Amino acid sequence: MLSDKKYKCPLPSLWENNPTGLADRKANISSFGVLGAAFGSLLALVLSDRLGRLRSWQLFVILWGSGILMQIFSSRIIGFMLFARIWGGLGAGGLTVVAPLYLSEIAPAKSGGTVVSMYMVVLLLFLTIGFFINYAVKSTMPIDRTQYRLVQAIPLIPVGISFLCSFSLSDTPRWLASKDRNEEAIAVLTRLRSSNAADDPSLSHEYRDIQDQIRSRQQNLGEASFLTIVKEIAASSSYRKRFILGAVMQTVAQWSGGNGITYYIPEIFTYAGITGSNTSLITSGVYGVVKLIFTMLFTWGLVDIIGRRRCMLTGITLQCITHIYMSIYMSVFRTQTPSPNKSASDAAIASVFIYAVGWSIGLCTVQYLYGTEIYPTRIRSVCYATNMALHWFFQFAVVRVTPNMFVQLDIYGAYVFWALVCAVGFAVLGVPMERMEELFSGRWWMGWNARIFNNAIL
Known part of the structure; x- marks a missing residue:
């Protein structure tokens, strides 16, 4: 826990008469790592193709680890700590792009989704x-x-x-x-599958599929630059609407409270009535x-049994209901005297856990699936890069403003x-994935007609 350089007392005790100042300090420390991650995710999209998935992963681990080391020795030096948070965030953000990419490319096609989903489970x-x-x-x-440094060093x-x-x-x-290192590629694939191309026709078939996909992608993209793709997205009605849909998904996912609550969950439990910092x-x-249990249930069952859209809408509904109750509790019951x-x-404490269920089976994971399913190959890389940038920049904004929202809006206003x-x-994203083509083929307001929207909530 941070303390002022002249004192050995916890940070909150130094700001007892200045809640806004304390909120700003906590928000900066928490959010600067996320700000670094936003730039790190964009950097990863460039380096992963040039350096390779593995070398990029190693580079971002070095960035993240060196940022942690700087944080370990930055107690009482707030400027150095904020720099260390951004530096380490570069590595953390890059890892969120490179690690799933590496896993998706070494996993067999039939189990790729399960292997990649393990990444989210391990994170949680x-x-x-x-x-x-x-x-x-x-x-x-x-x-x-010593306490502060130990917590920082364990990861x-x-x-x-x-x-x-x-x-x-x-x-x-x-x-x-993709780099024409075919002999190495075959050797790696042989080792991964514990098989031999001469004895296993499926291995040869898998490698041919890889080459076909690479050629298809190259033909699809041609010599188009990043700027060319951006212009095409702006000019094409279908591309533009898909891009906007992905951006809206990231906006709703981040501004619906998910990461703001996760980053400050001990304080939220205190507001809900949990007494004692250890108990919190x-x-x-x-x-x-x-969150871990229900993310696993979603990943390995619910998403295939009841579908992405129903999971997402159920999750958003649970989030909304719990936010409404918490706003009522914070404005009416929390301020009652003497207690x-x-x-x-x-009920407020229970609603926090219900919120965790809604977030885990809905926006926490579905936002990533949208990015892989609604974009054609030609615009996918550009849209994915933009989505990841929005993801991290919005997360930075949410983490940065949440403590101030609690102070300026008297807690309940944040929940409202x-x-x-x-x-x-719920209203905007309630269009079924399988009806996207129908939605994009007409005028934008046709997404609200009863036939499409009613099906979205059934």
Whole structure:
């Protein structure tokens, strides 16, 4: 925990009479890492093709790890800490692009989606572990530099091990083939499948598919530059509407409260009635477990059983309902004296967990599926790059403003805003994926006719 350079007391105690100043300081520390990630994700889209998936991954791990090291020794030096957060964020953002790309290209076609979805599950698993590490450290250690540095240093252990192990790996067959390194590509594919091209016809067939996809992509893109594709998106009605749909998805996903709540979940549980900082931290860990479990259910079951659209709309509905209740609780029951209503407080705590369910089965994951399904090959890379940029820049904005929203809007106002975003998102994104072509083929307002929109909510 940060402290002023002249004192050994926690950061909040230095701002007791200046809640806005405390909100600004916390928001800057939390959000600057996300700001770095926004630029890192764009950098990854350039480097992953030039350096390869594996070397890009190693580079971003070095950036992220060096940022963590700088943070470890930046206690009481706020400017250095903010720089370290941005520097490490470059690596973190790049990893969110390169890691799923690497996994998708080494996985067999029939299990590619499952392998890539493991990435999100592992992220949430370590996020959950992080909540419990914070609890253990806060419960057993005094608030000082050692406590802060230990919490910062722990993530370097698994990442350092994986970095060293990465030198025993090879780049993906697809990237190697795209660089005309065909012999290496075949050797890597043979090793990945534990098979031999001479004895296994399926391996030869898979490699031919890889080459066909590379040729198809090259023919589709031709010599078109990034700027040329952007102009085509602006000029084509279908491309333009698809682009806008993806942008709206990222906007709703980030501004509906998901990451704002996750980043500040201990404070939110305190607002909901959890007493004691240790209890708030352990409850935050349980919140992480709930998100992990329902993300796994979505990834390995719900998305195929009830479909993406129904999962998304169900999730948005749960988010909206819980935001409405929390706005009522924060404005009416939390301020009651001498103490808040116990039943209302218990319901508020429960609603936070219900919100976690809605976020996990809806916008948390569906936003990524949209980006892979609504764009034709020619515009996919440009639209994906833009989507990732919006994802991180909006996440930065949300994380940056959430503490100030709590102060300036008296907490409940933030929930009113998030509920309105969910309501608008439900209406705008309620068009079924399989009816996208029908939607894009006509005027924009035809998306609201009863036949399409009614089907979207059935």
